[in-house]
Amino acid sequence: MQELDIFRRCLLDFKYVEDFKEFRHRTNTKNFFKAERVKKRNLARFNPFTDYHEIKFRQKYRYTKENLRRIIEIIRDDMEIEPIKKNQVPTDLQILSAIRFWGGTEHPKLTAMAHGVSLQTMIKITKRVAAVLSSKASRYIRMPATLSEKERMMRSFEQIGNMPQVIGAVLHKTVQYQPVNGNLTIATQTQLDDFLHSQLVCDADYKIRDLDLRQPEEFSINTASEMFALSRIKERFEQNEFRGRILLGNERLSCSSCLFTPVAYPKDESEDLYNHAHDLTFAPARKCLNVWTRRFGVLNSTLYGSFNSAKQTITALALLHNMAMEWKDPSIDMDNTISHCTPTMSPSLDQTAQAVEDRNRRSFIKTHFTCHNVENNLV
Template sequence: MDIENIINEIDYYDDIDHYDDILWPDRVRLPKVYIRDAQDPFQTPIESFKIRFRFCQDSVIYITNLIRVHLQKVDNRGLPIAPEIAVLLTLRFYATASFQIVCGDLTKVSQPTASNIITKVSRLLAQLHRRYIKFPEGAEANINRELFKELGRHGRWPGLPGIEGAIDCTHVKIVSTPACEHHEVYRNRKCDFSINVQVTVGPRTEILDIVARWAGSMHDSRIFQMSALYMKYTQGMLTGRLVGDSGYPALPFVLTPIRPEPEDPPSIRYNRAQIKTRNIVERTFGIWKRRFPCLSRGLGNKLVTVSNIIVACAVLHNISLQLNDDMSFNPTQPDDEPEAMENVAANTRDGFLLRQFLIENYFQ
């Protein structure tokens, strides 16, 4: 049968592969390559699963369902990655801070694909921050204030009243030189490149507010004064108080310790209550960075992706508290000393008056 007759009879062949065999009888057919899971990771024992991904299986399904619609493809072209596999790959990266090629090998995908997945999942999780990172309202806010008061209690002396958050900053290391024109602004006082992350936490280690966009050289108090949280307090949208270290100015809504160390008993008792209340933010940093080691070992992604990863880990931290999916960690000691105060444009007089009022009425 010649080629012309075969072409004329093509419509009579239902099996196109059979037609190919007739047209090119000596052709060697290569098998198609498909991505196949060697095993189902969800069948791993729960303890081993949590060590590898920082969440139990049910929590991973819950997290996947939050962003599933944005991970699914409308067709099967290009052998798409299942949403569960994409989330597991990203969680493994957060849990190990390993090279993306290693995380990709674990799920049988290439390094570029792994990079795209981590970038996309991190962005989607970070976009959930308004839902999972926020100050409580109503009765829940009053409960938080009472819990903070109990945190600062010492013997018969009460804790600080009206506290609704503890604020501090922590550095997330950038392992490579940032790809921007003025990259030296990201070098902190320890000579490492980093992002200075402002975090406000509640009495149960929940994250209430996070700012993850400022360079490592930026001072803690300056980040606070340029944040939306500062504006909410100055405009009366939030009516409680924060506790912070000596790197923050004394304001009507920020209680700071007395420096240098006081000698009179009422001031000593105030300092003790303030430090005990503020310690919750250091404990949160320890739990947060132990659960997601990428935050302590450093990130080599693009700057925008680094910020998304930091916020995504904060969202995941709060989700773990809501789902009661905890891990037994011994919080690490704080790695950041309080920064020296700089000259800031803030009304500290009212803050000093408030602090003196509390000392005279609560700690005499």
């Protein structure tokens, strides 16, 4: 019995030694937390390309997977110029998260949470992606330069409503932007949003060919006509860069030698025919604006950042829209229904100047829309 008791005590001693070793291992906090960090670092990041099926991906990111990969390839090198910081969100995921943020399909905080970042970091990412995209605007947002390009654009408009000489249609949209403070925290709701006026020139294929962005306070812009008068596109027409060609505008603009608007009160059949042709030919511009704002819902909401940041974002969204139109991206329904845009700028009230400029339009109507000329064009 005595020997058996000694053996039992020896077993207990061995157990105490093993427990002590385990205790020392668990109390070594440095090694313990280091192991935890290694384990956390090896966790797979969220990857929309593999984690979402095609339909859900298009709903969230506004493009097909194939087309978004093309966008990433176009701007990835410019995004990776800066040195990679510790724990930085991968470049591909930055581009994806920015486009999803601009899509406006969910609350901004949910978009940030989905990509594992704070809203403040999300705003920084969108500003960075917008800056890179907007730097490429001259390649994707431009009026036709060669004679063949100009003729092709004119034919595409003429095929719609049998209206000759048209090389573009002008539309305006006002976008809200809300400045953020130095810590990138969003301003309180008591602070009023600022506004940015955008002027678009669209073609018959729903692409944005020219973009002008200004603040309402700049040169006291109060009407769409005042903004057009200050725009680069008007200056280019005055310099005869598009000699013999015209732009179309809606009733919120003033008729001029290069910009034709509908006749407010048609007096004869030729003016009725002109108005009908104008409405048909102007329709692609309305559809272009509607498709653009449906794809990027943030345009109907609020952009976060300064005026310059908002300009870069709108330019980036116009560029992304043109890419989608060029690649015929099917993620946004391109139905035949065209809803009229809600006016966001006041019409011109200068009736005297309007009467003077109407002479060019009357001459145009007489040349192309008298009954005899219309019959010849149809033949």
